[in-house]
Amino acid sequence: MTALLEGKTLSKSILDALSPRIAAFSAAAGRPPSLAVVNYFEDSPSAIYVQRKLAACARLGIRTELIKPDAGEGLAGFLKLLSRLGSDAGTDAVMIERPLPEGFETTGMWDAVPAAKDVDALSSANMGRLFISRGGDPERAGFFVPCTALAVIRLLKHHGIEVKGRRVAVAGRSAVVGRPLAHMLTGLDATVTVCHTKTADIASVFKASDIVVTAAGRARWLKAGMLSPDCVVIDVGTNLDENGKMCGDADFEDLNGKVKAVTPVPGGVGPVTLASLLEASVKAAENGLRR
Secondary structure, three states, X not given: OOEEOOOHHHHHHHHHHHHHHHHHHHHHHOOOOEEEEEOOOOOOHHHHHHHHHHHHHXXXXXXXXXXXXXXXXXXXXXXXXXXXXXXXXXXXXXXXXXXXXXXXXXXXXXXXXXXXXXXXXXXXXXXXXXXXXXXXXXXHOOOOOOHHHHHHHHHHHHOOOOOOOOEEEEEOOOOOOHHHHHHHHHHOOOEEEEEOOOOOOHHHHHHOOOEXXXXXXXXXXXXXXXXXXXXXXXXXXXXXXXXXXXXXOEOHHHHOOOOOEEOOOOOOHHHHHHHHHHHHHHHHHHHHHHO
8 A cells, every 4th residue: 555645744733833933023023924925927836835825824923925026027127126125124034936937047146035035045055055064954954945855855754754875766956856855865865866857767767766756847747667666756746737737746646556655746745845934934034033
């Protein structure tokens, strides 16, 4: 039988622990913690999570500002917006939803967000801190790390899945999931192979792996025939199928009963990513109060 690695229980425990911290900050600062969410595309798969973020913030008492910029203002307009958010003392955290308009993703753009407010760790300052770190538990890093990559680590720990000495394949080499996650796993003593569209015979890599993490962004492409029966599958994919229904990278129905364990989509990595983001936002507010 395939074990279901749900994330809702872990997410709830993270969020429950935030309530007293939010109350303490609000009492000390005279206002609640605040998160600004920038989203250009309302019809993207990630936009589904935007409403969940806003709803979760409302329940916890985190103030949110949803910003829908005009793409016609170009990169200059975006940089101006980031400068405003960075200098605004009332904005503790900034979350930039992807995708962004073509040509917007530059190093200078990411560095326009101050590292202290960069809760998804996309600036070179936070990413650099991660990659020069000596490893260890990313939950205790002391700086912000990418929330989705962190959610994968937290979910594995929550379900008692050991990574030390295990062979792990990560499908996807993005700066937000694949590469930082591979580094985190290596720091936890896993042996990691990063796979991508140019990887030859990717199924042979997967079949030799104890854990497969897919963050490729291709709906239901990962099939049971590509995996060993003892494999643990962590599905980071957030896709919309031909019917507009959310689904993962893994073909859940095909994998069920044929692998050791798998995360559902939705209900797996997503809720833990959301909780990790809100936790980072509260941490950013607390850090700002101490400065």
